[in-house]
Amino acid sequence: MSTEEEGTEEGTETTAETQETAMTKEVPMALDKWRDSIPEDIRNNKTIKETPDITTMAKRLVDANNYISQSVRLPDDGDTSGMDELYNKLGRPESADKYKVTRPDLKEGEEYNEAIETSFLESAHNAGLNNSQVNKLMAWNEEQRQSQQTAQYESSVKAISDLKTEWGTAFEERVNMVNEVLNQYGNDQAEATIKNNAGLISLVYELGKGQVEGTIAGEGNVSHARSPQEAQAEIDKLQRDPEFKKAYYGKNDPTHGAAVAQMQALMAEAHPEPEKVVV
Secondary structure, three states: OOHHHHHHHOOOOOOOOOOOOOOOOOOOOOHHHHHHHOOHHHHOOHHHHHOOOHHHHHHHHHHHHHHHHHOOOOOOOOOHHHHHHHHHHOOOOOOHHHOOOOOOOOOOOOOOOHHHHHHHHHHHHHOOOOHHHHHHHHHHHHHHHHHHHHHHHHHHHHHHHHHHHHHHHHHHHHHHHHHHHHHHHOOHHHHHHHOOOHHHHHHHHHHHOOOOOOOHHHOOOOOOOOOHHHHHHHHHHHHOOHHHHHHHHOOOOOOHHHHHHHHHHHHHHHOOOOOOOOO
16 A cells, blocks of 8 residues: 555645645734733733723724824923924914904004004914914904003093083183183194093183183183182181171171172082083
8 A cells, every 4th residue: 555545544634735834833822811921011001901902002003103193392491493383383374464364443543554454464473373363463452442441431531521510600711711722822632632521621711711811712711710619718708807797797888788799609610500401
């Protein structure tokens, strides 16, 4: 019997397709033994211990790599180019003129200051601000500007009201005198600055009353009204004057009527009626 016949009788196949050896045979790794192939110095790491299998480990590796590729590295101090790269990644436009800003609605007569806007945007770009941050700061600045304007207006109104109280019935006449001074010596800019400023109105009146006395509204002689304080001072003076008291209290005195009229006028100036509030 030949060798080939002996192999057939024993049932052993010798074809290349079916032959397996110890070098080619693959032994699947047990699922609970995959960590044994990892070096011992990292095998006990918390992340490794909490990873149940190779598939999960691979997924976590891919996710971590994606996260790192999308993350932003903080530049070192003094790294100008690094900071520019960081600002650009955070949304800063490539140049200051590329910002898309929302300008505020202005009141009638107001002009938008484009020079200040340009300067601000250049500073904002140097600071690395993105478009959203720039618009938020511009909105905040506009709120502050309007709040300041409102406060200044309310302060001006109160100051004028206080001056009316201080001058009483003399207010209109003294304001007319101030206007006369401005007409003679001022200009449009000075008038715009002074007309709503109680302190300047009072100052111009004191400086100009001697120069325009008797010339207001073309009148040769003007009877100047007194402020409440001045009227009260005049009342106090007359009440100490024996001659005036004689005429004022003496009903048969020929100058009694004139004295009473003088006192009534002074009392009206010293105690003017408050202005009516129009609602």
